[in-house]
Amino acid sequence: MPTRKTPDTAKLDRIVAEARRNRERREQDYREQALKIYPWVCTRCAREFDRSNLQQLTVHHKDHNHDNNPPDGSNWELLCIYCHDNEHSRHLDSAGRKLESSPEAQAVHQPFANLRSLLKNKE
Ligand SMILES: [Zn+2]
Ligand SMILES: [Zn+2]
Secondary structure, three states, rough: OOOOOOHHHHHHHHHHEEEEEEHHOOOOOHOOOOOOOHHOEEOOOOOOOOOHHHHHHHEEOOOOOOOOOOOOOOOEEEHHHHHHHHHHHHOEOOOOOEEOOHHHHHHHHHHHHHHHHHHHHHH
C-alpha cells in the first residue's frame, strides 16, 4: 500500500467542514419546522419558551435517528436542554455506550413476566 508523505489535509478539512455545514443546515431546518408545528413547550417538564430563551428548546428525535425527519413532525419532540440531556443519558451506560435495550424496553417486558407467574399460581 503506498504511503503518502503529505496527506491532503486541506482536502480533508474541506470535506469535514462541508459535512459539518450540511449537518448544521439540516438541524436548523428541522428545528425551524418543529418550532412551527409544535407549541414552544418542553414535552417533559412543560416549561414554556419564548423568543428570549428559545435557544434552550431543542428538537429530540423519538427514534434517535437524526436522518428520520418526516415533515409531519411525528419523529420530533421539543425538549428543553435539560430534559433532552436526560432523555439521552437514559440510553447510555456509565461509560457513555449505547445500551442494547433501554430500561424502558425491559420495563415493558416485566408485566408479562408477572402475569405468567400469576397464571401459574392459579393453576
Ligand atoms: Zn424540560
Ligand atoms: Zn435527542
